Amino acid sequence: MAGNFLEQQDTARRTTIWLLVYLGLSMLALVAAFAVLAEVLLRLWPENLFPSFLAPRDAEAYNRSLNTMRSYGKMLLTDDHLALIGTVSVGVLGVVGTGSLIKTRQLSSGGKAVAEMMEGKLVSGETTQASERMLFNVVEEMAIASGVPVPAVYVLEKEEGINAFAAGYSTGDAVIAVSGGCLKLLTRNELQGVVAHEFSHILNGDMRLNIRLIGIVFGLVGLAQVGYTMFRAGLESVKSDPSSSSEKNEKKDLSSFIIMGIAGLGIYLLGLLGELCGRLIQAAICRQREYLADASAVQFTRNPDGIAGALKKIGGYQASSRIGNSHAGEVNHLFLADAFAGKRFINLFATHPPLAERIRRIEPTFDGTFPKVDKPSPYTIETLLEKSAQGVFPNLPGLLGKGRLAGQPVLAGLAATDAVDSVGTVTPFDFNSTNMPKALPDTLEQAAREPFSARSVIYALLLDKDKTVRARQLSVLRAEATKAELTETLRLEPLARNFPDAWRLPLLDLSMPALRLMSASQNADFCSRVNSLVRADQNLSLFEYVLSCMLARRLGREYGRQGEAGGWWQPSTGKPPGMKSILALLAWQGAMKPDGQFDQAMAQQAFTVGMCNFSQKPDGAYTLPPRDTVGLADFHAAARALAKEKLEVRRRAMHGMAACILEDRQVTTREWELLRAIGETIDCTMPLQSPVSTPNPDY
Amino acid sequence: MFSLVVIILAVAFGLILVLVVSLYYNSLVVLGNRFQNAFSQIDVQLKRRYALIPNLVECVKGYMAHEKTTLEAVIQARNTAQQASKLASNQPGNPEAMADLSLAEGQLGGALGRLIAVAEGYPDLKASQNMLGLQEELSSTENKVGFARQAFNDAVTAYNNQRLTFPCVLVAGLFGFRTASLLELASDAEREMPAVRMT
Numbered sequence A: 001m002a003g004n005f006l007e008q009q010d011t012a013r014r015t016t017i018w019l020l021v022y023l024g025l026s027m028l029a030l031v032a033a034f035a036v037l038a039e040v041l042l043r044l045w046p047e048n049l050f051p052s053f054l055a056p057r058d059a060e061a062y063n064r065s066l067n068t069m070r071s072y073g074k075m076l077l078t079d080d081h082l083a084l085i086g087t088v089s090v091g092v093l094g095v096v097g098t099g100s101l102i103k104t105r106q107l108s109s110g111g112k113a114v115a116e117m118m119e120g121k122l123v124s125g126e127t128t129q130a131s132e133r134m135l136f137n138v139v140e141e142m143a144i145a146s147g148v149p150v151p152a153v154y155v156l157e158k159e160e161g162i163n164a165f166a167a168g169y170s171t172g173d174a175v176i177a178v179s180g181g182c183l184k185l186l187t188r189n190e191l192q193g194v195v196a197h198e199f200s201h202i203l204n205g206d207m208r209l210n211i212r213l214i215g216i217v218f219g220l221v222g223l224a225q226v227g228y229t230m231f232r233a234g235l236e237s238v239k240s241d242p243s244s245s246s247e248k249n250e251k252k253d254l255s256s257f258i259i260m261g262i263a264g265l266g267i268y269l270l271g272l273l274g275e276l277c278g279r280l281i282q283a284a285i286c287r288q289r290e291y292l293a294d295a296s297a298v299q300f301t302r303n304p305d306g307i308a309g310a311l312k313k314i315g316g317y318q319a320s321s322r323i324g325n326s327h328a329g330e331v332n333h334l335f336l337a338d339a340f341a342g343k344r345f346i347n348l349f350a351t352h353p354p355l356a357e358r359i360r361r362i363e364p365t366f367d368g369t370f371p372k373v374d375k376p377s378p379y380t381i382e383t384l385l386e387k388s389a390q391g392v393f394p395n396l397p398g399l400l401g402k403g404r405l406a407g408q409p410v411l412a413g414l415a416a417t418d419a420v421d422s423v424g425t426v427t428p429f430d431f432n433s434t435n436m437p438k439a440l441p442d443t444l445e446q447a448a449r450e451p452f453s454a455r456s457v458i459y460a461l462l463l464d465k466d467k468t469v470r471a472r473q474l475s476v477l478r479a480e481a482t483k484a485e486l487t488e489t490l491r492l493e494p495l496a497r498n499f500p501d502a503w504r505l506p507l508l509d510l511s512m513p514a515l516r517l518m519s520a521s522q523n524a525d526f527c528s529r530v531n532s533l534v535r536a537d538q539n540l541s542l543f544e545y546v547l548s549c550m551l552a553r554r555l556g557r558e559y560g561r562q563g564e565a566g567g568w569w570q571p572s573t574g575k576p577p578g579m580k581s582i583l584a585l586l587a588w589q590g591a592m593k594p595d596g597q598f599d600q601a602m603a604q605q606a607f608t609v610g611m612c613n614f615s616q617k618p619d620g621a622y623t624l625p626p627r628d629t630v631g632l633a634d635f636h637a638a639a640r641a642l643a644k645e646k647l648e649v650r651r652r653a654m655h656g657m658a659a660c661i662l663e664d665r666q667v668t669t670r671e672w673e674l675l676r677a678i679g680e681t682i683d684c685t686m687p688l689q690s691p692v693s694t695p696n697p698d699y
Numbered sequence B: 001m002f003s004l005v006v007i008i009l010a011v012a013f014g015l016i017l018v019l020v021v022s023l024y025y026n027s028l029v030v031l032g033n034r035f036q037n038a039f040s041q042i043d044v045q046l047k048r049r050y051a052l053i054p055n056l057v058e059c060v061k062g063y064m065a066h067e068k069t070t071l072e073a074v075i076q077a078r079n080t081a082q083q084a085s086k087l088a089s090n091q092p093g094n095p096e097a098m099a100d101l102s103l104a105e106g107q108l109g110g111a112l113g114r115l116i117a118v119a120e121g122y123p124d125l126k127a128s129q130n131m132l133g134l135q136e137e138l139s140s141t142e143n144k145v146g147f148a149r150q151a152f153n154d155a156v157t158a159y160n161n162q163r164l165t166f167p168c169v170l171v172a173g174l175f176g177f178r179t180a181s182l183l184e185l186a187s188d189a190e191r192e193m194p195a196v197r198m199t
Helices: A002-044 A059-076 A082-107 A111-117 A130-146 A180-185 A188-203 A206-239 A250-301 A304-316 A328-334 A355-362 A381-390 A416-421 A442-448 A451-462 A467-480 A483-497 A501-515 A520-535 A542-559 A579-590 A600-615 A632-643 A647-662 A669-681 B002-061 B068-090 B095-119 B123-127 B129-164 B166-175 B188-198
Strands: A152-156 A164-167 A175-179 A409-412 A666-668
Touching: A002 A082, A002 A206, A002 A250, A082 A206, A111 A152, A111 A164, A111 A175, A111 A328, A130 A152, A130 A180, A130 A188, A130 A250, A152 A180, A164 A188, A164 A206, A164 A328, A175 A180, A175 A188, A180 A188, A188 A206, A188 A250, A188 A304, A206 A250, A206 A328, A250 A304, A250 A355, A304 A355, A442 A451, A442 A483, A442 A501, A451 A483, A451 A501, A451 A520, A451 A542, A451 B129, A467 A483, A467 A520, A483 B129, A501 A542, A501 A669, A520 A542, A520 B129, A542 A632, A542 A669, A579 A600, A579 A632, A579 A647, A579 A669, A600 A647, A632 A647, A632 A669, A647 A669, A666 A669, B002 B068, B002 B095, B002 B129, B002 B166, B068 B095, B095 B129, B123 B129, B129 B166
Parallel strands: A152 A175
Antiparallel strands: A164 A175, A409 A666
């Protein structure tokens, strides 16, 4: 299959040459048409006519010009037509040439100008962002494969569509830009195909060819413009009051204006026709160059699946190859695929061949169906929950872990009201965190206080205790993280592995100030890696869930921010519908016995106490929902709904939850983490350290 | 009546103008503060590195007494870099300060690279726990500098972008907000070059 790319390149090149010949022929035809127009007009032209508005002030000079004109007109009308054709050629080509020179100059300001116009961000060779790093490497590889110097690389971050362009007048000032959609959705091979395609444009001088073609088209537009101006001027003069011109010349003048109008109309129509031909041929050449570049992409990469895969993704992607930038129209011909995909109806003017046809030339067996490509989902807790709901934890047993112990008690005999009354208050104890950091291994604590290593602390905490899962997570990290990041994580990993669960949240708290020092792009990188680590085992553990909630609240927008707590415009019902799901989950969680069995009566009791505390009715009767209907997804949805309630309601809810948890007189790490997650979500964070009164036995 | 309308419109226009100007002014101040804070992160790590170097020299001295010039070059470069970083931390984003710091850091990196390369020739030194610990510390500090520098450059870019966009550029000109410059340091790969050549 990969064998025929040379043949295809050949075809595309030959077709281009033919199209250029057609362009030349149509220019010749245009000149001929103009010659005919000129001859007809000259024969119609009255003998003594020279428009007086062109006349110099003195009569002698006027007569002299008139004589010159007359003799020139006679000369043009001689039998061999040579003078006529020469004049017309010089006139037409002069106007077209000037127009194209102006436009060419504008367009050849270099690739950098185009990239900046499209709001591209320059990718430096030092970049540490994984996707940009990959792009840069791919560009370097393709530079070697095609023998073109490495161009400047830009990313059009705002563009969601899959597209790319190469711009520049020569290989020296060439740039390559790819859209954000490209980086997010394409695999490395596909990206390589796309970049190779663009390199072919650079190597084959397509940018220059295109600029010249556009110049010619623009020149023809200029010609039409000249004709139109003449036509309008003639029309206006005929319409306007003739008495203003001198008596003697009145009649002649009028006819001269009519003639000028006709000439203008003729030039206008011929110019339009020329422009039409020019555009058609330019578009046809563009399409041939796309085929050529596709074939060259296969040549450079020796892998037809790369560019074909990218084109298929464009076809199956809802945002397709569209580019939102308002300047996209000016440089559409430079793009990998149509920047206005789906918005154009006339194929003859399309600068890009249909996707299916392009793919078929690379991969003849292609059946024309594009597999659907989903939008890259931003990292939110909802998407995580959605993923896990299908598989591993449809309901509570999954959440509780594969028969693991329910965690160690961290709090015994604390009255519910104590914990909740401290919501939103700051006691001196909170700031006296000396009891906590001392308990942390020194290096982890140090690392958590510095942005670079704080990221690795989080990664290390996320690494699963299960060996196979950890191996998968590490390979994910190896692929996505930078070398320095990975080394740091591996350094901290043994410490984190022996880290007691009860202290994980305090450590997270400790690292938050450092994490907040990251720049927006570092933040985005960090969050995407956390996301990959969390997703590596297709199972959202409780700790991962709590961590996600905390990051969402603390690191904000980049992380897929959750709804803010209660706005004044939202009516408060006072009875959040999901309170039952929250309390049921807490109750079942608390009723889990060390052997993995559940104590239904205890769960029912805790649930009732929780509901009573929440609704402030001491003797209400509530039925606990069965265990298999309770899940983290409902819990989270309910928490989100609760977040919109007024502070008073939220505090009551916290009361209910604390009462529910404390019904059995002990709080396990898991219960505490759940409470913490919901506190983060509904903006009622509790001081974390104070309830940790009994030292953890395994610590 | 008419003049009243004109006055009201003029006042309204004036108020809106003041509001817009103050919004842009504030955005510049916020972004400016942000990159200055980001620089202090670099500064913390640089200071740490400057503090580590005398330890390193002290540790190495006993083994390689006759490599005096190399050691002196490191100390010299370290002092220059420390000076440059002091100046730079007073005015982060200032083009000259950034260029000076970048140059001094580059030289320090080079001198350190040579020192490490020379140290390769002393097996006892290479195996010493102290030396290993220091090298580890140095390279981890290097990573942290790199990360903090990336954050700083991102913040400077955000500030510059805001400063150069249309209505804001007028406000920036009015209140004398200058374009800040990035801190470019020689990449780690370049720095490790001499060591590779020696071994």
